[in-house]
Amino acid sequence: MKIDGKTHAFGDKIDTDLLSPGAYMKGPINEMAKHCLEAVDPDFTNRAEPGDIVTAGFEFGTGSSREQAASCLILNGIGCVLARSFARIFYRNALNLGLPVMVCPTAHEIAPGTRLTVDPLAGTATEEGGRVHDCEPIPERLMDMVAAGGLIPYLEKTRIT
């Protein structure tokens, strides 16, 4: 599984309230997804196209345990997040929901709008111009789950009933 898309760049500490604002918690998730990251980038949801990649600094997904933070990215078509570090609950949630996320120490050096090819198993993110960024690969066992679309579809597929 490889992800190909253009990047949307964000800074440090993109928290769960920015990703999935609490004010929309009661409503349908599709509604909430329209407000994903609007407080820091009002045009993000309009620009995001299927397969696009979010790059960010430290502590991406910090804050609440709400899974909607990852779901809102998925609903906006985001195919992968590369950040210099992740908050641990967000990291687990994203993989559980089938969104590949990788620690990429040089994520902040990738210019917004760059076309990028990400290989989660190899742990690489390659810019169109050829520069390769090393990332922490996603272990194969976890990647099976991610590629299946997350824990639920994976359990459905693999559970012997």
Added chain:
Amino acid sequence: MTAPATLTEKIMARAAGKDRVRAGEIVTVDVDLAMIHDSGGPRRVKPMLEQLRATVWDPEKVVVVSDHFVPAVDVESAQILDLTRKWARETQVRRFFDMKGICHVVLPENGLIQPGMMAVGGDSHSCTGGAWGAVMVGIGATDMLGVLVTGEIWLRVPSTVRYSCTGSLPPGVSAKDIMLHLCATVDPVSMNYRVAEYAGPAVEAMEMSERMTLCNMSAELGAKTGIIAPDATTHEWLERVGAGVGERELQGDPDAEIEREVVIDTPNLAPQVAAPHSPANTHAVTDSIGTRVTQAYIGACTGAKLNDLHMAARVLKGRKVAEDTRLLLAPASTKITAEATRDGTLEILTEAGAILLPSGCGACAGMGAGILADGEVCIASTSRNFQGRMGSANAEVWLASPYTVAAAAVAGEIADPRDMLT
């Protein structure tokens, strides 16, 4: 003799059925207790359980709390609460606390967090349970589904960073100030996957509700969880709530290997405030004196326990809330409201002009009463001040201890609570 181990390693080894586990190792543990609430719980896991045609592994080990959307303010929240009640009934979860208060407070009030437990909670502040010498970690809804179906979860054993608090806390300074100070001085990346262990004379002297604040805000530090070794204070609480001390209690070995120790000069700590929009923007209150506030909020699992209300009362006794400022008060549980009524605290607070709100997450999560308009400035005893969390993205939230929130309510601007202690 097995090699020396930290408290966290011992608890996780027991839960993994092993003699010894080491920091960094990934283990599968049996879960002793799984807590879910109305926001991330039944409404999210019910459809997943149905999709998998699976049932809850052990209803006796599951606790459900309605706290985020209580009381219902519109049809959507009413539906969520209704779904939560019905699910708890259908799945025969006996321990269902409907509108009794905030989960992290209601669980220990009912003696459900026992020393030595391996617990998970569907909320990022589940680390609060560490105050009882348990390992309790926050997880998301899909991870929780895995626990509800199998009773197990895989976790990485965290290495320990010990925060040693020397001496004792000066007047007007509390556990909240320690944590805000740490949020500003500790790099959260350095705490990722670590457990924060709080120790030292200042922690040993703290009552449980202050220890809860330390462990609670381990989430803001970026830690996997927080923990405090159980002692006589822990036992006293458990006996008082009629739970007794179970057999699982463990202590870490004094010579166990830890990652590092951070010493906090507690006696010289000043009251702290976190400026918008991150707990990391913390500095001493004296740097922000005079910042106008429109709302002061005493609420949340972090800052509205009985002891927190006592702190506020020490400032507000015989004083009045400033003309153009409102003080909202949401005790963390109905039990705390009753206790604060009995001991006269509520009278002091309401005489001063505090507006009493229902027990629950309320304005802390931006879901209940007390949210903010554009341009408003709130000082809150909560744990997070992310942009937009308490309402408008154009509002400011400052974080502080109950002392400092109360002082700001009186002055109408950020003020030093040490000048107002009675």
